Amino acid sequence: MVDIHTHVLPDLDDGPGTVEESLDLARAAWEAGTRTIVATPHVLNLATLGDNSLIYQRFEEFRATLQAVLPELNLVLGSEIYFQPHLSDYLCFPAATLNNTRRYMLVEFSLGDIPRGWEREIAAMRKNGVIPVLAHPERNAVVIGKPALVGKMVAEGALIQMNAGSLTGQFGSAVKKVAQILLRKGWVHVIASDSHSAEHRGPDLRKAVDVAAGEIGAAAAGRLVQENPWFILKGGPWPGL
Numbered sequence: 638m639v640d641i642h643t644h645v646l647p648d649l650d651d652g653p654g655t656v657e658e659s660l661d662l663a664r665a666a667w668e669a670g671t672r673t674i675v676a677t678p679h680v681l682n683l684a685t686l687g688d689n690s691l692i693y694q695r696f697e698e699f700r701a702t703l704q705a706v707l708p709e710l711n712l713v714l715g716s717e718i719y720f721q722p723h724l725s726d727y728l729c730f731p732a733a734t735l736n737n738t739r740r741y742m743l744v745e746f747s748l749g750d751i752p753r754g755w756e757r758e759i760a761a762m763r764k765n766g767v768i769p770v771l772a773h774p775e776r777n778a779v780v781i782g783k784p785a786l787v788g789k790m791v792a793e794g795a796l797i798q799m800n801a802g803s804l805t806g807q808f809g810s811a812v813k814k815v816a817q818i819l820l821r822k823g824w825v826h827v828i829a830s831d832s833h834s835a836e837h838r839g840p841d842l843r844k845a846v847d848v849a850a851g852e853i854g855a856a857a858a859g860r861l862v863q864e865n866p867w868f869i870l871k872g873g874p875w876p877g878l
Contacts, residue, residue: 638842639673639866640666641735642717642743642772642798642829646695650679652833656702662832663703663710666840671830673711673870674840675735677743680716680727689730692716696732713870717772720746724758725765734767738872743798745772751779751786756793763794768875773800773831775816776808784818794878796826796869799861801845802838804828820852827869828861 644652645662653659666674676699678692696714703712715735718727724744727733735741742762746752762769774780774787774797787797802808803816819825828849832840842862849858868875 638671638862639870640671640830640840640842641675641715641827641866641869642677643674643832643840644678645674645832646676646678646699649692649695656699658834659699660702660706661835662840663707665835666832667707667710669841669843671840671842673713675713675715675870677715677717680718682719682721689732692732715743717743717745720744720752720755722758725762725767728765728767735770736870736872738870740766740768740872741770741869742767743772744769746774746777748776749778751777759790759793759795768794768796768878770796770798770827770869772798773803775799775803775819776812781811781815784815787819787824788822791824796875797824798827798829799825800831801828801842802831804845804848807838817852820849825861827866829866
């Protein structure tokens, strides 16, 4: 499996505080069947891009450590960028897109609202050749009240990344219900862990895939953790967009 959303890098954001905790997360991912994991540290605004050297430093250091301990696990770099105007400006930052594809950017809304003008921002990104991958919109309060909003986001040209924990009930029954609706509507393109440690929102995708299979079938559920995320990391144009 391929996990395109994790906070695996040590001592950087709200993920692991130490290298050993990061290794525990990586080992747990491997043991659960993940073979490629993307480090996606939070990037809150353009001002924080001045600190991007720290992201690279943590990534290179941890990749070297992981290579020595668990060389079979493929680690690549991206980031999770807070949704705001002028997201295409982030393209000056190589880790802004997943695996430096220059095409797929993992973007998160706040959990409390959907900002006005989101349609214009998605259109501007698409005009610049960037496809936003919206992180866990099923957890957003506005979407919980109006799941059809995700369908509009997809129609505007966004891809949707759902959290594994949303499907397993980790975030409550309301989020799980919305997650199931989005799956059945065909509005989900990737399931990822959004893992922060081996235990807290851990990296195991298997239970979520089982739940998804009950909604959309095993083959379609498998594509959400295998073919689709791998296609994103290769950076090709998304079919139909």
